[in-house]
Amino acid sequence: MQRKAYVPGLALLVALVSGCSAASGTDSSATDSKAGDTKAAPAPPGKYRTLPEPCRAVSKSVLKGMLPGAAALPEADAAKEYAGTADLTYDTDRRVGCRWKDETAEGVRRLTVDFERVVSYDPAVSDDDTAKALYGKKETAANLPAPQSSAPVPSGSATPSTSGSPAPGTPSATPSGSPAAAGTPSSPSPSTGTGGAGLQPRRLSGLGDAAFLNEVSSPLGSDAGTEAGRRTVSVVFRTSNAIVTIEYTAQSAASAAVPDSKELQEQAQALAGKLVEQFSE
Template sequence: MQRKAYVPGLALLVALASGCSAASGGDGSTTDAKAGVPKAAAAPPGKYRTLPEPCRAASKDALKDMLPGAASLADADAAKELAGTADLTYDTDRRVGCRWKDETSEGVRRLTVDFERVVSYDPAVSDDDQTKELYAKKETAANLPAPRSASPSPVVSKSPSASASPSSGAPSLPSGPPTGAPTAPSSPPASPSPSNGAGQDALQPRRLSGLGDAAFLNDVSSPSGGDAAQAAGQRTVTVVFRTSNVIVTVEYAAQATAATAAAPDSKELQEQAQALAGRLVEQFSE
């Protein structure tokens, strides 16, 4: 019996061809060796691949408003203060930050800006969904109060009409006090308790609208160490917002250090922190 010749090169070509066919899907998609699933089935990546330069993210005008002590410094010292100090980071495409410190005879102000680009390592979870989950944890940790619902309208009972004819034929009874009788003075309407020039509801920690995809503000006051300064204390306002796969945090703190210094004002700090956050979110829409 004559045996067929065995050709090693031909067998190798057949094996390679079979392997290529097995690695390709019927729809032409290829397998991602790192993720272990077809690319067509992987969740989409986030919109942003890079982050802004944090120490240049805030304008000089905004910094001068938030760091008023810089105006009394020499030009070189003021420029150094307004330049800020970048946070140490090992991956500027994933997380960057910058911080500023302003000292005067009245107190100290600190400003921090932080950018975090979230990346999901689960191929079934998109970067945006991973960002939503991380943002939700930050919001929960802030322990924001539940929004107050409107008070229900009081139910007013209707008194019988004086002109109605009762079925019994008895004369109708007049409603209300007799003519000429003294009436009790009505109580003045209650007004909201002021807090640094605004109502409590306007300044309480809360969720914000119109800032990125979601945002919240936290306002925390705490005593600081040291006699008279402890009475004035410290106030820290934090604004956090997310846009696609990026989370931005603005932290603005003020501490009174002089005995005659006024306590940090919530209204001022909140307005300035929100204004800066509004400028930062615009950089992601450009």
């Protein structure tokens, strides 16, 4: 029987070629696998992981100014009023609130604070962007006046009339203290308040990342015994992924005038300034 010739060099060459092919296929598969596994990095989390305790967030010195009737109460009753009442919540890391009520012969004052920590459930959207969108909805719902344009007047355009009557096509000015816009019959209209100019609902600067103030008032009704004057000032601000809402309401007794707008707005804004400092710590 004839035997086939065995060529050592040829066998070695075949083995080397087979090994290189196998190695080349392995590297290619690994490269393709790594390329297919590439994923976008998740959006960064928000700055805040917890929230302050709301009833302790407002200092006693601030409460004394906003709840004037408590000073005339017995010490134990005053302490109870200053302590406030916490809102019922099932997740204190997501939303908490506190409220206070102060009654005097002149009327009732109520103060509420609400802290919300916004969390995005979409890994591609950051907590801050989610909070920004939620804050934007609140601002839109407040129906604030549009920012005034500061564009320069084109050269050659007509100058305002100085004869005491408005130039043709110029809208007449709104009388001081009149509502900024008419509301629906079932709800009170935003009011510029008793202080006149500068107290209308507006955006605020220097308070967190964004802030606005809104005000709603209802005057004494035709039957003063059934409806008292009421004014509510709201300040809302956003800082990173936290949204803070303050509501300060003063309702006068039937024989009293509607509480002063300037006083309520100043106190609400002062409190907002104190709270934003706590979130900045």
